[in-house]
Ligand SMILES: [Cu+2]
């Protein structure tokens with residue numbers, strides 16, 4: 151099951167920074183698009199790896215080992231200033247990512263954030279420039295600090311996989327018109343996400359468990375809502391950590407996660423388990439239930455073949471980058487948008503190559519009917 | 531009573547520079563300018579004169595005589611279990627018994643809507659270990675509702691609630707930095723305690739930059755005593771006490787992480803933000 155674990159982390163953009171000679175560079179952009187469950191393309195701001203060339207919602211998972219001397223390189227080619235606040239990592243003032251007490255990273259500038267990953271656990275990172283707006287636009291991600299011995303903390307339980315589950319929400323009207331979003335106190339989110347996905351999109355986040363060893367759910371919230379997770383007793387859910395520190399272990403059937411909080415919950419359902427848990431999004435002001443999302447959990451004896459089919463739906467483009475034409479092996483119906491969310495192509499692609507010779511340089515996003523998103527670069 | 535040096539434009543100005551041991555506290559109506567809005571307010575004051583910030587009551591200095599300078603009766607309730615409500619008639623006074631256990635922080639609140647929504651709510655601190663002790667009273671405000679209440683009208687609390695101002699000790703950022711019980715000033719290696727009471731109508735959650743804090747009390751999360759956290763929920767009505775031991779110098783913000791609450795009239799930065807200043 152380590153295979154699937156890595157698969158799902160890869161989808162989130164995991165980077166084993168500690169194992170690489172030159173650290174990867176995180177960058178920020180303000181021209182991304184994010185697909186809602188109904189296919190709507192929504193503008194986002196966010197973070198991505200420069201090697202990927204595109205930003206994602208949430209941003210890439212930053213994965214370190216306990217004790218790592220982390221040098222996080224950050225480049226900001228976007229038109230406005232941004233920062234990275236390392237939420238919960240107790241970094242020093244200079245690396246705290248708060249513009250007024252630390253520093254801005256202005257348009258076109260690069261910097262590095264340096265800190266020691268002193269404690270294993272689950273953390274967040276997010277932009278701290280006009281935080282109200284930049285966070286809801288998508289400038290956040292998870293930081294996971296693990297140990298080489300598989301224990302979640304020193305002398306703690308050993309798990310067979312870490313499953314990052316980052317809760318967030320956004321208000322569509324704000325993403326469609328960020329400048330017109332002021333004043334901010336009447337913000338009321340209307341899209342509710344787990345790892346950037348809602349509803350049927352969450353099928354991709356299906357968690358495969360093993361009866362032999364616990365799975366660590368790394369729960370974190372960058373939402374405006376309060377999240378309430380309800381764990382059926384068959385999951386045998388146990389709370390072990392909060393905010394990157396061990397807490398007295400206890401069996402739980404529900405857990406409230408306030409904005410900015412993180413928890414590590416171990417689950418270990420029996421062989422043959424087929425179920426999951428609900429995550430309710432409750433408004434912070436009036437406690438109104440806004441949305442319920444369902445995270446599927448299955449025992450890995452059930453559908454091993456799904457391991458492969460999960461990989462299939464995205465469109466594989468070549469050559470990438472392309473200058474004149476781009477094509478794909480499998481014939482599919484698909485749409486292509488530019489980085490501003492404008493539809494560039496809608497139709498059947500396969501034997502016929504797509505002529506991109508007149509398209510401006512940039513990152514393009516494609517999606518086949520019912521499939522995952524893939525991206526390609528046009529460069530002349 | 532806690533001392534709070536303060537510079538602030540007020541309709542009715544009150545500047546308090548020293549902690550005076552007094553045995554009376556007055557309920558006084560008035561108005562304050564908060565983040566560009568003018569709001570009607572009721573406050574616990576240390577004299578018959580209106581002041582912008584509620585007085586924190588230090589229980590070991592009690593009992594207190596509460597004098598009601600408002601035009602209506604108030605019924606006050608301590609958050610400590612078993613304490614009966616206390617009627618303070620308009621223009622009259624009642625005695626507030628302060629027998630409360632040490633190492634605990636409580637709220638004193640008004641049971642009337644007028645008192646509750648005009649901010650007649652404060653912290654009552656028992657004696658704690660002898661460390662510098664900061665006090666953060668959290669609240670949020672709907673200015674138009676305060677004027678309805680000031681005109682003795684009822685506010686329909688089932689109507690959608692959209693507060694515009696968010697405060698620590700009845701001040702919003704950046705004025706929080708001028709409040710000596712909101713702005714933490716300490717040195718590396720020193721310990722401070724922070725009592726936090728949420729008097730508002732909504733839950734809050736505070737994020738500490740730079741440090742984890744140890745939870746000493748969390749009246750709505752009792753199983754969390756002893757936990758070390760950087761993001762601390764404070765449910766409506768809850769009193770939380772945390773211990774902060776700093777290990778690095780610098781300026782570290784503490785702020786509500788429901789980011790709606792870090793605005794003044796919708797504009798960032800504002801609201802529930804303060805700073806921990808740590809000298810080397
Ligand atoms: Cu930003």
Ligand SMILES: [Cu+2]
Pocket residue numbers: 235237274276410737787
């Ligand atoms: Cu944060």
